[in-house]
Amino acid sequence: MELRQPKARLRSYHSVLFPGAVNSKFTSALSFAKPSELDAMPTYRILDQDGIIVDKDREPPDVSTSELLKMYRDMVTVSVMDTIMFDAQRQGRISFYMVSAGEEGIAVGSASSLSPKDPIFAQYRETGIFQYRGFTHHDFMAQLFATISDPGKGRNMPVHYGSRKYNIHTISSPLATQIPQASGAAYAVKLQNAMNPTDEPRVVACYFGEGAASEGDFHAALNIAATRSCPVIFICRNNGYAISTPTLEQYRGDGIASRGVGYGIETIRVDGNDILAVREVTRQARERALEGGGKPVLIEAMSYRVSHHSTSDDSFAYRAKVDVEEWKRRDNPITRLRKYLEARSLWDESQEKDLRSDARKSILEAYRKAEKEKKPALREMMNDVYETMTEEQVQQMEKMRATIERYPNEYDVSGYDGGLEGMRSSSAKA
Template sequence: MDFPGGRVPFASALKFTGGSFQTQPPMDCYRTIDSYGVAVPGADVPHELSQDLAVRMYRSMVALQTLDTIFFESQRQGRFSFYMTSNGEEATAIGSAAALTLEDTVFSQYREQGVLMWRGFTLRQMADQCFGNERDSGKGRQMPVHYGSKELNFHTISSPLATQLPQAVGAAYTLKLSRKPAVVAAYFGEGAASEGDFHAAANFACTLSAPVIFICRNNGWAISTPATEQYRGDGIAGRGPSYGMATIRVDGGDARAVYNATAQARKHAVENQCPVMIEAMSYRSGHHSTSDDSSRYRTTDEMKQWRARDPVMRFQRWLVQLKWWEEAQEQALRKALRKEVIEALDSAGKAAKPPLSEMFTDVYDELPWHLKEQQDEVLKHVALHPEACPSDMPVK
């Protein structure tokens, strides 16, 4: 019968669906390479990787891993204030990024530095942002790892969880109205999916038929809260069909599977002008951030077991089996990347800070009275206490 909410069939059986009455099995998890780096026989691979693309993906994954390791150590040395790694999630970032184009807009959370790197953001630019120096496009006004790039179609990261998701839907709806053959990729973690913004975004995306790809990194932990305490349903992917959204669950440690899932999702979203959801099942191998000690809420054995499934080494083994990668290349790459990352950090650390006056610019065309008062107060304070302002931060 047709109801205002849709056409539904009648039944004479008294039968509940879901919850403790759940009869359907969990959604499958798509993979093409197993945990040992061996290709899964008969796997559906509609978008096969060429040697050049696969090697570029691997180089980017190693670069991301090297960046995270050295930047994390640098924060611990007190060189800058904060950092977050993407350890264990490299395949999700690089695999999805490789399937997108620069015409596609990205709204990320804060473990997608690999996506930005793939698009062309340099190691030095990342170091400049973390140090907040005069070369930082954000002029030192953002927290470290809150990257952004207008040139690379990557919206600046904000700290509050899930705020980027409704924004991504709005941007996707704009693409639809302009008839541009592109999508918006919206990244978030399973913890962010507990926020109201996630549900609002999913509902708007479906009712507006917006070409947005929701990419959830289900890494098992929302800081210290395990995924088992975040939801009772079938993960995040189980929510997609309920909203009327095409959905797939993918092995987030399999870069080839993530690439194929994202490429197919993009194709579907562009051709049908509709949203798609991808849940990438992975594991956060590192701490939530440099402000966290994950050993306080998860066991050493758990972390060791997952680190043994390193997505980077898993992809490398697949490349080696195809004779697309050799040990000599591996050693040369890691040595060169380590040198490049250290040089980027040294350069960023030596650069001057932005002028103090930049604290008050760019929001308004003309400085309003209340900001003018604040600016005058700051400048007077610095004049009385010059030691409060770093010598490399000019006062204008």
């Protein structure tokens, strides 16, 4: 009797699909893939450096005049505040500060395309997101000066904002920790979207610099988001330097965008100095992130950090000042959008002077008020670690209180809410 093979085994060897790379075809040519032979991913833009639409065949971006003006005012306001607070740090008024110079368009432009309900995990150059979502100058100063009005109770160093009201998770200093947290949050959002189909679906937006993409957390986060199909938009600000490390010393591949493709994530590179391009890319990225129940998208926003990394950095120790000045003169997101507005008779020099004057006045008013406000009660340094203070914490606070009482001239606590009495824990008071 003739034996026959099952039909399932009649497939050609050449059609076998390995589970690890199901779209890979067989070849008899031995050839290594060389990155140098591949074209770099293009950088999407709408406006050129003169604020002119590059593609003459396309309609002007569908952005209302009020929205254009809001984005411009927000960028300028952040820039004015950066100048004031950078000087404040140099005068010893605050301990630390980081400016957004050259990168204002990435934060404001992307924020304009996100839903106010979308959770955000920021790094520390996303001041524009807080500004766009409604953070007041008083809110900024409360955090920078660690006053009793600071929701963080003065526990974070300056520029580490956070807001439950505006759905922005508190910024933390360790590099890249927010990226896997964003993937986890996006998985939770995915489940919530499925459980509440009548509600507006949400995505998570996560911001970081190209230096953070050198951390292991970045790779773990992208892989988790890809394999679990999490609705998260990863927005990388590639500004050329991770503190003092230029990109040539960070990687040899095609920027950060190539890594997204490697993890099976839809990816795009955009001109970060073109706020309209950033806005449009983020809008479409959000739509894609919600497709099919959810999936991650990576945006690499190209820019140049025209200021020092922070007030603790002197960037001229590792880059030429002439290069920085050339970037300032040649291109930045504020100037580019201003040219676009002026060409449409939506902005002029008089409005510019009024905006900068009003912004400076409002910021300085909040600045002076914050300087006079008291700091949070000293007990807040130990509150919220546990639901209630432990016996050991209460003892530590009492010992500290006794030390201050013994040496009042060495420890002035009058500037703290409640003064010396403010050191008593809630349980101790009870």
